[in-house]
Amino acid sequence: AGAFEGFSRLIEELEAKCTVAELLATGPVQTQFCDNQLVRMVLPVMEEDRSVRILRAPDALYFAQHEICSFYAGQEDFERALPEVRRLYDLARSSMQSHFALINVLARLERYDEVIEVARHGLCIASDRPSIGYLFYRLAFAYWNCDQLELALACYRLVPRGEESGGSAQEEMQGLMNEMGVIKPPTFEEAVETIRKAGLELPPVPAVTNQLADAAVQLVDNGFFFLARVCIFQMWRTMGNDELGSLNRSLG
Structure with a gap:
């Protein structure tokens, strides 16, 4: 209980400091936490107004909020966890971990429409295979529970094999196929077309790849070769493009 109260006080203090920084800013600003360089580079994709400056949220604020979310989730008190995990998500809207945390709580509350909304947002900014x-x-299971079976099947099919969620996805996909009376899963191309009709692009979406490509060029021009390689490697590992592979090696 003492640790919980300590985290709560810390959050209040740090949020107050962030509010002061926002009030003192001379232009439009937004306070956000980014858990790595790539996440920071993708932030502009989410902001239509490019004049908005991002103020960095303190690491301690994010992790204290995360601890409170984990506490309630560990107690399986998901109703009390929900507003806390929403605060975490609002603080780190480009972070995959904040998306996962919110999705997990919403799923435990069987709020599958909201799971779909959050997962779709995540796919619009995701750039790494595991995410x-x-x-x-998670999107597939939510669509299944919303009786959108074709979409669910397509999403299961698009889980990259070899990733942590791949085995579970294959098992659940087989169960869904049995329910649907389907013998063969859709091809990759068929699955992509199904999600496209539902307004989803196969990630990483062009806005993200263009942003990372532009960032890589600017980083190289300014001598930051390691960070440029991080951008290129991420796109190469996800997209499997030979040219990106060659460029990645040339920066090594």
Whole structure:
């Protein structure tokens, strides 16, 4: 209880400091937490107004909020966890971990329409295979529970094999196929077309790849070769493009 109260006080203090920083800003600002460089680079994709400056949220604020979310989830008190995990999500809207945390609580509350909304948002900014796989996996189960079976099947099919969620996705996909009376899963191309009709692009979406490509060019121009390689490696590992592979090696 003492630790919980300590986290709560810390959050109040740090949120107050963030509010002061926002009030003192001379232009439009937004306070956000980014858990790595790539997440920070993708932030502009989410903001239509490019004049908005991002103020960095303190690491301690994010992790204290995460601890409170974990506490309630560990107690299986998901109703009390929900507003806390929403605060975490609002603080780190480009972080995959905040998406996962909110999705997990919403799923335990069987609020599958909201799971779909959060997972779709995550897929619009995701760039790494494990995150893309997990989001498609949770999206598939949510669509299944909303009786959108074709979409669910397509999402299961698009979970990259070899990722952590791949085995579970294959098992659940087989169960869904049995329910649907389907013998063969859709091809990759058929699954992509199904989600496209539902307004989803196969990630990483062009806005994200363009943002990372632009960032890589600017980083190289300014001598930051390691960070440029991080951008290129991420796109290469996800997209499997030979040219990206060659470029990645040239920066090594």
